[in-house]
Amino acid sequence: MRILIAEDDAVSRRALEAKLNRWGHEVTVTSDGAEAWDVLRRDGAPLLAILDVEMPCMGGIEVCRRVRETPRSVSPYLILLTARSGKEGVVLGLEAGANDYVAKPFDPAELRARVNAGLQMLGLQINLAERVRELEEALSQVKQLQGLLPICSYCKSIRDDSNYWQRVESYIGKHSDVQFSHSICPDCYEQVVQPQLDEMKRKQESEQSGVRLSD
Amino acid sequence: MSIIRVDADRSTHWELVSPAHAGADAAALGAVDVAVLDGFAALQAEGEPDLIVELIDLYLEDAPRKVASMLEAVALADEGALGRAAHSLKGSSASLGAGQVAALCGELERTGDDGSFEWAGALLARMGQELERARRVFAAERQKRL
Missing domain, CATH: 3.40.50.2300 (Response regulator)
Structure with missing residues (x-):
């Protein structure tokens, strides 16, 4: 010293x-x-x-x-x-x-x-x-989300300061250090994904039965 | 022996009026606590000039100037200047083991403090003698180290 x-x-x-x-x-x-x-x-x-x-x-x-x-x-x-x-x-x-x-x-x-x-x-x-x-x-370096966010009641898009509607993940990604990894929650799986899978399965089965009838 | 000579321009010198002493004589013994001086040997840096010689030289160069300041202060009845010069010489004298000089400086400092110069002349005369005894010891110690 x-x-x-x-x-x-x-x-x-x-x-x-x-x-x-x-x-x-x-x-x-x-x-x-x-x-x-x-x-x-x-x-x-x-x-x-x-x-x-x-x-x-x-x-x-x-x-x-x-x-x-x-x-x-x-x-x-x-x-x-x-x-x-x-x-x-x-x-x-x-x-x-x-x-x-x-x-x-x-x-x-x-x-x-x-x-x-x-x-x-x-x-x-x-x-x-x-x-x-x-x-x-x-x-x-910390980005903070503060204040009132206008959010669409149906599609959940968020209106930014420039009056543009953005998807939730896009808006949050821009205003914070958060990164998104996409997944499906159990409720959405049951309400959205499962019915779609069922529908696909049903269509597939009807197509196969149609083929068998034409044979 | 040697004396402290103050010139008309108030510069002060040590002046030898008899052949130089090669070592500290019996009369000078005890004027400096040589153990205090030796204590500085532990601080000696390798490859550097001898620290004790350096300190002695600084002291021998500075002390006459301080005495001249004190004489001038007494002549002008300037208690502040007397106190400052005495205080400064007291510090350096104590640092190098010149206890008697330091003690007399302490007395002169107090003399200046109360504005009474009655004893200042006598104290300065005694200090001149003590300083000369210390100088002889310092000169001998310096010689030993060269």
Whole structure:
């Protein structure tokens, strides 16, 4: 996962970069808030950012505020680096949209755990966004039959929006993803098919008896 | 020994006034917790320049600038600037194990907070000495790794 860091102190910045690299992350390094915001505002920006609260040009809290004002399908996970005594900064930072904070000087194990918690949260968000995208795509393909259908009382043809009468299977096939396989229900078999078969049989028998008489 | 020299243009330098030390002398011992520094060895990436040397160089380059900012802030009675510079140097000093410098920066930060500069001059003078002791340890550690 690509992680952005914004830290004005060169030693702390390099040490943080080395730690994140060691933990297997690709790091985008910035040295103040304005530079961080310039990266985070772009498409394809890192989804996790570690921001120092106190920086020249623009502090981490202002970066959080700007990031939250920009709607995204997956909202970046923001961790603030605060002074151990800076409770005011923590409150302001969380109110501005930070997800978490780590007090400096930080314990590497604590930072790693918080980064991992952030990555887990992002993983859930990314999965959720993907599911929503898939559902939206599926919904766009679903055809629904809604409203009042004018249907012929005798032949059961349906009148469409262009005032054409269509057979039921043709109309439904056009307005849904349904496909038809033709068969005969027991009632129709009894009322329609069986009488036709009987009639055919009767005709066949009378033809055969006519042939025998002529012999 | 060496001193921190602040020029008229407020740029700050470490200046050696006696032959350079090849290693940390007894007086400098304890200025830096070398175990903290050694902790960075685990982060060393293969084929990359020595990370500890890199961090030491960054620190030695940056610390005099921060001291100059603090001196300027005290001269101008600018508590905000003093607090910011002290806070920044405190962080990098603590990161590299220079505990005494970090502690003095903490005191200077608080001095700036309450607007009282009474002790700032004395604290800065003490910090100059502690920073010099730390520099000697860092220089020796750097030498070991080259």
